[in-house]
Amino acid sequence: MTHRFTDLELLWTVPYGRAAGVGDLTARPPGTLRSAVEDAVLPALHRPPCVVSFSGGRDSSTVLAVATALARREGLALPVPVTNTFPAVPASHEGRWQELVVRHLDLPEWTRLEFTDELDVAGPVARDTLRRLGVRAPFNLHFHAPIAALAAGGSLLTGVGGDELFSPVARLTPYRLLSRRWDVNRRTVRDAALDLAPRPLRVRRSSRRIDLPYGWVRPAALRRLRTDLARLDATEPLSWERAVRRRVWPGRRLQMHREGLDRLGALHGVAVENPFCAPGVLATTATAWGRPGPRGRTRELRAQFGDLLPADLLERSTKSSFNAAFWAGPAREWARGWSGDGLGGDLADLVDVEGLHQEWSGAEPDPHSFSLLHTALLASLTRSAPQR
Structure with a gap:
């Protein structure tokens, strides 16, 4: 089933509520987070080349570490970490953490792709993704396009879903x-x-x-x-377990993010797996962690994966930011000439065009406005497409 943005969701780029046609998670499998992640990763290793979208953050590092250990245990080809780098965006620099992980895992191959403005939200990769898939969640879906292209015919593993796994409910x-x-x-x-x-x-x-x-x-x-x-x-829900089963899994945010990545992968014949938001992983942890939920992200990662990764990495509290890479020139130029059209009648009534112009005139606009940019940009791309 295809899930599309509602107008209210487009206003701030975030899907919310329950996805139509998606039921609750009812399975109660035994096991641990570690065993469930291994189960989610193994099919990808059986479909080489297996590429891991690797930023150096805790989630993608954990997925890479599990895939590496599992490949060695099963006698399969090692996964290849692929990292998008942006030399002109200091906030995105994670070289120290990335090198620490790759060295610790003793991986012989690591691909680093260097970008200037190609992954801007109105850059060539985003435009191609928009033409082929339409306006999708997440707004930075195109970030994974060059990585998926390297996995053509194989599989792609991501660290997407860590936030949903470790903090799906506040009311507990x-x-x-x-x-x-x-x-x-x-x-x-x-x-x-x-x-x-x-x-x-x-x-x-x-x-x-x-x-x-x-x-x-x-x-x-x-x-x-x-x-x-x-x-x-x-x-x-009051219960963490119930929230995972009845709110997180059938939630529009998770389902639309999974669907977007699946469709992006399909363009390259790539099977995409996001272990941290795989149904088996969510169901297993719902059973294992129960009503109170996890004992904190750091503690659970250390307990489950402490033998695979450096302690410093598992306990880090910092995160990189790619916002400047998504507003690196092309989007600013396009927004400067935008006349206010392309949003469609109903959506246009909800948007303050002058306020949007003002937001996009800043050095680093709020990414919550980027699905509106993609909506208007896609309309202009459709109008300028040659007629057949």
Whole structure:
């Protein structure tokens, strides 16, 4: 089934709510996060070349480490890490971490691709992806296109899904108190009481907390979006396990991200696997971690994969940023000449074009506006395409 953005989602680039036609995760497989990730990785190793989208962050490093250990154990070809590099974007530089991981895993092959503005959100790779797949989630789907091309006919592993796996629910203070994960004090008791408050009170509380600083969205549309998100927030399950089964897996965000990567891979005959958001991994951890959920990302990664990766890597708290690489020139030039058309009638009524121009005139615009840019850009590409 194809999942498309709603107009309200396009306003801030993030899908939300439940995906149509996707059921809850009901399986209760035994095992651990480690064994479930291995099960998700193994089919990719059986379809060489197996390429890993490797940034040097904890999630992609873990996937690479599992794939490497599994390949050696099973006598299969080693996976090849592929890294997109941007010398002109200091915030993206992860060379120290990347080299630490590749050296630790003793991998003989590592491909580094160097880019200037090619992966800009209006650059040549993004334009080609838009023409072939339309406006998709995530907005930076095209980031994986050069990597998928290197895996043609084989498989691609990514670290996508770590955030969904380790933090799918915030409303679980009561269970963490009951399981003695957290100390009982004034703050945790207050948080537990708020988590257990009647739904109308939680909706009002969420509505006050939700910050949507999007000057390109008209006030009425912003109110609709805030109301939607507050209601969604207020219906969040108390249990981490239930949240994974009934909210994360069937969620539009996860399903649209998986679908986008699958379709990108299909352009190159590549099977894409995202182990951290694979149904088997989510179901296994839902069973293993239960209502209180994981004991923290660092602790779980160290417990499950500590023998595969350097301790410094597993305990790092920093992350790279590629935002400047997505606004590296082509998008700025295109936005400067944009007349405000290409959004379509209903969507155009929700957008403040002047506010969008103002956002895009900045040095590093908010990426939450980029699906609108892709919508308008695709319309202009369609109009300029030669007629057959």
